[in-house]
Amino acid sequence: MSAQPTALQKSQASVSKAPLTVVSDQTSASPSIASIDEIAPELSGLLRVLTCGSVDDGKSTLIGRLLWDATDLYDDQRETLRRGKTVDGGNPDFSLLMDGLVAEREQGITIDIAWRYFDTATRRIVVIDSPGHEQYTRNMASGASHADVAILLIDARHGIKKQTRRHAAILDLVGVKRVILVVNKMDLVDWSESTFRKIEADFETFSWRFGFWETTVIPTAAVSGDNVASPSGHMPWYSGPTLLEHLESLPSRVTEPTGPFRFPVQTVLRDSRNDFRGLAGTVSGGSVRVGETVVDALSQRKAKILRISTMDGDLETASQGQAVAIQLDTDIDVARGAVLSKGDMPPLAARVLEARMVWLSETAYDPRGSYLLRTATDLTPVSNLKISALLDLETLETHQADACATNDIAIGTIALGRTAAIDTFTEAPETGSFVLVDAITGGSVAGGVITAAKAEAAEADENTFVLTRAMLERGLNADLGDSAQSEAEFRRRANEVALILRAAGINVEIENAPDYSI
Amino acid sequence: MTQPISHLDLLEAESIHIFREAAAQFRKPVLLYSIGKDSTVLLHLARKAFWPARLPFPLLHIDTGWKFRDMIAFRDKTARDFDLDLLVHTNEDGAAKGINPLDYSPSIYTDVMKTVPLKQALDKYAFDAAFGGARRDEEASRAKERVFSFRAEGHRWDPRRQRPEMWRLLNGRLGAGETVRVFPLSNWTERDVWRYILREKLDVVPLYFAAERPTIVRGGQLIMQDDDRLTLKPGEEVVNRRVRFRTLGCYPLTAAVESDAADMESVVAETLGARTSERQGRLIDHDQVGAMEKKKQEGYF
Numbered sequence: 001m002s003a004q005p006t007a008l009q010k011s012q013a014s015v016s017k018a019p020l021t022v023v024s025d026q027t028s029a030s031p032s033i034a035s036i037d038e039i040a041p042e043l044s045g046l047l048r049v050l051t052c053g054s055v056d057d058g059k060s061t062l063i064g065r066l067l068w069d070a071t072d073l074y075d076d077q078r079e080t081l082r083r084g085k086t087v088d089g090g091n092p093d094f095s096l097l098m099d100g101l102v103a104e105r106e107q108g109i110t111i112d113i114a115w116r117y118f119d120t121a122t123r124r125i126v127v128i129d130s131p132g133h134e135q136y137t138r139n140m141a142s143g144a145s146h147a148d149v150a151i152l153l154i155d156a157r158h159g160i161k162k163q164t165r166r167h168a169a170i171l172d173l174v175g176v177k178r179v180i181l182v183v184n185k186m187d188l189v190d191w192s193e194s195t196f197r198k199i200e201a202d203f204e205t206f207s208w209r210f211g212f213w214e215t216t217v218i219p220t221a222a223v224s225g226d227n228v229a230s231p232s233g234h235m236p237w238y239s240g241p242t243l244l245e246h247l248e249s250l251p252s253r254v255t256e257p258t259g260p261f262r263f264p265v266q267t268v269l270r271d272s273r274n275d276f277r278g279l280a281g282t283v284s285g286g287s288v289r290v291g292e293t294v295v296d297a298l299s300q301r302k303a304k305i306l307r308i309s310t311m312d313g314d315l316e317t318a319s320q321g322q323a324v325a326i327q328l329d330t331d332i333d334v335a336r337g338a339v340l341s342k343g344d345m346p347p348l349a350a351r352v353l354e355a356r357m358v359w360l361s362e363t364a365y366d367p368r369g370s371y372l373l374r375t376a377t378d379l380t381p382v383s384n385l386k387i388s389a390l391l392d393l394e395t396l397e398t399h400q401a402d403a404c405a406t407n408d409i410a411i412g413t414i415a416l417g418r419t420a421a422i423d424t425f426t427e428a429p430e431t432g433s434f435v436l437v438d439a440i441t442g443g444s445v446a447g448g449v450i451t452a453a454k455a456e457a458a459e460a461d462e463n464t465f466v467l468t469r470a471m472l473e474r475g476l477n478a479d480l481g482d483s484a485q486s487e488a489e490f491r492r493r494a495n496e497v498a499l500i501l502r503a504a505g506i507n508v509e510i511e512n513a514p515d516y517s518i
Numbered sequence: 519m520t521q522p523i524s525h526l527d528l529l530e531a532e533s534i535h536i537f538r539e540a541a542a543q544f545r546k547p548v549l550l551y552s553i554g555k556d557s558t559v560l561l562h563l564a565r566k567a568f569w570p571a572r573l574p575f576p577l578l579h580i581d582t583g584w585k586f587r588d589m590i591a592f593r594d595k596t597a598r599d600f601d602l603d604l605l606v607h608t609n610e611d612g613a614a615k616g617i618n619p620l621d622y623s624p625s626i627y628t629d630v631m632k633t634v635p636l637k638q639a640l641d642k643y644a645f646d647a648a649f650g651g652a653r654r655d656e657e658a659s660r661a662k663e664r665v666f667s668f669r670a671e672g673h674r675w676d677p678r679r680q681r682p683e684m685w686r687l688l689n690g691r692l693g694a695g696e697t698v699r700v701f702p703l704s705n706w707t708e709r710d711v712w713r714y715i716l717r718e719k720l721d722v723v724p725l726y727f728a729a730e731r732p733t734i735v736r737g738g739q740l741i742m743q744d745d746d747r748l749t750l751k752p753g754e755e756v757v758n759r760r761v762r763f764r765t766l767g768c769y770p771l772t773a774a775v776e777s778d779a780a781d782m783e784s785v786v787a788e789t790l791g792a793r794t795s796e797r798q799g800r801l802i803d804h805d806q807v808g809a810m811e812k813k814k815q816e817g818y819f
Contacts, residue, residue: 042524042713112677114661115654117707124525126705142682174684254523266538271570280567282535284686311569321523323534323567336542360682374689377542435687442691447684 045123045252050144050176052130052167053153058184062153062222063127066244067118069229113143120248137393137407141170141358142447145433148253149178151243156189156219160202166393172210173356173409173449175429178250179207180216182243187221191234209396218243254321261286262347262423262431263294263318263340264376269325278309278325279334284376284430286342287319288326294340296332297347297421303328335487337378339421339431347431350422350453353414356391357436357448364405370439370499373414376431381417381498383464383507385436388412410446417498418510425449439499464507467494526714530563533702535686536665537567537649540700541574543690544647547700550636551577551604553589554766556651556703558720559711563702564649565600576603578639578648582631583608584619584768586744592723605643609635619770620748627771637673640697647690647698655707665704671695712786726785728762728777739773764789 053059116127130136130143144150150171154164164181171179181203189195200217207215218227219238226232229244241249262285269278288294288305295302307327308315318324326340334340339347359365371382389398391409404410414436425432429449436446472494480486491510498508540547549564551557564573579593597604609617612630619627640648654661664680666688681689690698703711715722732743734754741748743756748770750756761774762785779785 042526042717044524046525046528112662112680115705116661117655117705119707119709138682142684145684253528266535267542269568269571271572274570276570278570280538282531282686309570311566321528321531323531323538325569372691374687376687377539379691430686433685433687435684435689437689437691439691440693442689442693442696444681444684444689447682447687 043119043123046126047123047247047250047252048126048128048146048148049247050128050130050147050150050171051153052140052144052150052171053182053184057153057155058222059129059153062151062182062184062220062228062243063116063129065222065225065228066125066127067116069225069244113139120244122248123252125247137166137170137409138358138360140167141174142360144171144176145174145447147171147176149180149247149250150176151180151182153182153184154199156183156185156192156195156199159199160206162394164203165206165396168207168210169391169393169396169409170358172212173358174447175425175433175449177211177213178216179212179214180218180243180246183217183219184222186219186226186232186235187224191219191232193235193237196235196238216240216246218246254319257283257285257287257320259285259320259428260345261288261294261340261342262376262428263288263326264378264421264431265334265336265338265340266377267336276309276327277331278307278327279338279340280323280325281377282323283318283320285320285428287317288342289317290315293343294326294328295343295346296334297339297341298349298419299332299334301332301334302343303330303332305329333487337420337488337491339376339378345427347421347423347428348453348455349419350455351416351419352454352456353416353422353450354411354452355414355434355448355450356409356411357434357446359404359406359408359410359446361438361443361445362406363438363443363445365403365410365445367402368503368505370503371445372437372439372495372499373416373420374435374437375420375422375433378420379437379495380420381439381495381502381508381510382414382436383417383498383502383509384413384415386413386415417495417508419455422450422453424451424453464509465501466509466511467497467501468511472497526710526717529706529710530566530714532705533563534567536688536700536702536704537564539688540647540649540666540690540698540702541568543688544692544698546643546645547575547647547649548578548605548640548643548645549573549575549649550651551579551593552651552766553579553585553593553723554651555711555715555722555726556653558722559706559714560649560651560703561596561600561602562718562720573600573602575649576605578605578607578643578645580632580635580639581606581608582619582627582635582768583613584631584747584770586723586725586742586766586769586772588725589723589766592721596721605639607635607639607642609638618747619768624771627768631768640673645697646692647700649700649702651703652699652701653703653706653708653711663701663704665701666690667699667701668693669697669699673697709790712789716782716786722782723766725763725766727782728760728780728784730758731761731774732756733759733761733774740776741772742769742774744769 051059051063114129118125128143128146130140152164152167154160183196183199196219203217218240219235220227220243222228226234227242229242231242263281263283265279266281269280270276290305290308293302293304305326306329308318309325309327341347365387371385373380373382387402387404387410389411390401390404391398391411393409398411423432432450434448435444438445476493477490480490494510498510501508568574609631617627617630652660654663664683668679668681670676670679733740734743734756740761759776760778762777762779763772763774766772777788779788
């Protein structure tokens with residue numbers, strides 16, 4: 001890993017000055033392609049990096065410094081910095097690069113997650129900058145859910161704080177597996193090794209209990225760039241990588257398929273001109289090969305993969321992260337919301353879920369509220385949402401509770417109005433995570449991970465009203481045909497009826513489609 | 519796949535996923551097509567997302583009447599070649615009142631001839647979702663933009679209404695009066711767009727390539743005289759210069775750069791070596807401080 005190249009694209013400025021191969025006639029031969037590969041290579045990987053920490057810890061400065069030293073800034077952005085005020089003894093105010101919205105700039109605080117992009121010689125680094133303050137736990141959690149690695153930034157003078165523990169707990173919750181603790185402002189503790197080693201030990205003491213695969217601790221001074229992109233001359237006792245070196249050595253997003261094969265169906269593509277019927281979707285786990293048998297988790301119907309199609313031609317295999325269209329050898333009537341898997345380790349056709357969730361909405365949990373559960377490509381009415389406990393992010397203890405509000409981490413039970421294909425987050429993250437949707441406003445009220453799933457409802461409720469297929473077919477859906485689109489519309493209408501009845505105080509379940517077909 | 523997955527493959531797959539989610543979740547989407555390089559990539563990804571089926575939504579071009587002639591020709595050819603449903607909308611009222619980019623300030627012109635007709639067209643056809651080519655790397659206020667960006671009634675963008683987005687899950691359930699802008703290129707950079715055009719061998723408007731073109735110097739910028747509506751001020755003269763355009767828009771507001779890059783490879787080489795971010799070529803941004811954020815709140819993309 002450490003042998004990875006770390007040279008940045010410092011050559012860009014000189015490239016622009018170099019005489020270009022000029023071809024005045026567009027029809028004549030193109031210039032040397034080799035030079036294009038040099039300037040515009042496809043990068044061999046992509047890494048999404050979350051940065052969390054507060055403004056005081058120098059976070060914006062750290063990211064600004066990374067961007068500055070990676071020479072990916074355009075001249076006018078550099079000019080903005082030069083024109084802006086200087087801080088800390090004449091260095092440019094790097095934070096000007098990061099704080100976007102006018103309102104935030106005026107408040108001098110970052111409240112929303114911001115995305116930044118830069119290229120090293122080998123890969124694209126996507127920086128997801130998230131706010132650190134406690135009142136923005138939800139922003140941080142949503143930012144972290146996109147990250148492959150997280151930078152926890154702390155001030156060397158203050159060491160590990162309660163906030164650091166809280167951040168680590170959020171990272172763990174949303175599934176971040178690699179964490180870098182950046183101990184910043186080392187210049188203000190006289191580059192002291194003992195200060196650094198104590199913080200390092202403190203961090204190891206509390207981080208072991210999380211599900212992180214790898215933790216790394218790096219001492220930096222972002223203002224002067226020490227150990228950010230270039231090694232520090234002030235800390236000879238530190239022999240580890242610079243932050244940038246480390247970011248280049250971590251495995252890229254989707255290097256190889258992990259976990260069981262999952263294919264949540266997004267939509268059905270048809271082309272009558274050549275009798276094409278393809279299930280469009282992105283492989284969300286594992287991989288699949290032409291000829292293999294796949295099964296629809298809800299109907300248990302099986303079919304063989306006939307073709308894996310893309311506009312660029314058919315593929316033999318499709319792996320995690322690839323967007324394709326799958327043609328099956330027999331029509332098993334699957335539609336949007338279905339999840340295809342291989343026979344072993346299929347998702348569960350579940351009715352009741354145990355979950356941990358970050359409450360995102362400014363409106364508190366309402367036991368009488370109408371909610372929908374968005375999983376990979378499915379949207380299922382929630383027949384009952386019960387909060388049982390809240391997680392204290394600093395002590396990591398749970399406390400019994402029956403309510404929750406903004407920024408809370410809640411533990412609860414979600415009963416679904418119909419069966420859905422569900423995974424647990426640890427087994428298949430993409431089909432084991434969800435967003436809870438307010439059926440009326442449409443807002444995303446919570447985001448969470450599924451910790452357990454059960455096929456049967458906990459207990460038969462005498463007061464539950466069942467919307468049967470026959471009931472719905474007779475009137476409300478009498479105009480619908482028997483195509484997959486019609487089935488999707490059938491389910492949409494059934495969901496809406498269930499929500500209305502639930503708002504009227506009636507517990508509702510929707511009868512499943514027989515065989516999940518028409 | 520036999521080849522290793524590059525960062526462009528990952529970006530492409532993500533964009534296709536977004537297109538398919540939006541098409542499945544919204545009742546009546548439309549693709550906002552502005553003919554430039556970002557629209558070219560956007561359209562190509564949309565075709566990939568639904569291939570071999572036809573695009574399940576139309577394209578909408580807001581025509582100010584001041585686009586380069588080459589752009590309009592390219593637009594119409596593209597629609598024919600790919601069998602697309604193309605809708606063109608102009609603010610006839612603004613055009614009748616003679617609102618033009620020469621006599622009116624960029625902010626008034628943009629509002630009347632771009633923002634207003636966009637809202638008119640979205641309302642007229644009752645589109646509930648509109649695909650756009652905006653990227654988070656373009657400008658500071660866009661760095662925080664969502665993939666599904668919600669607009670309140672009147673197409674107003676309100677930062678407080680934006681929904682947190684987690685994992686790959688996209689929540690497109692609309693509240694009353696809400697519509698959505700969908701940005702499949704959110705995570706692309708300008709470099710990626712060019713690299714992708716090169717890799718996929720996409721046709722772009724010829725204006726991106728250097729050629730002898732009649733230009734004047736105005737406000738320190740090179741402006742092409744695309745037709746005789748651009749009249750000369752005292753001291754100005756039309757000179758044939760070898761120029762190309764880094765972005766395309768209304769010709770009196772789009773600055774050319776002197777260049778010899780006459781084919782895609784040279785353009786990409788020049789662009790990726792360039793040290794000025796692309797929005798400097800667009801005159802509307804320098805009009806006011808925080809210009810883009812204000813325009814966004816008013817409903818401009």
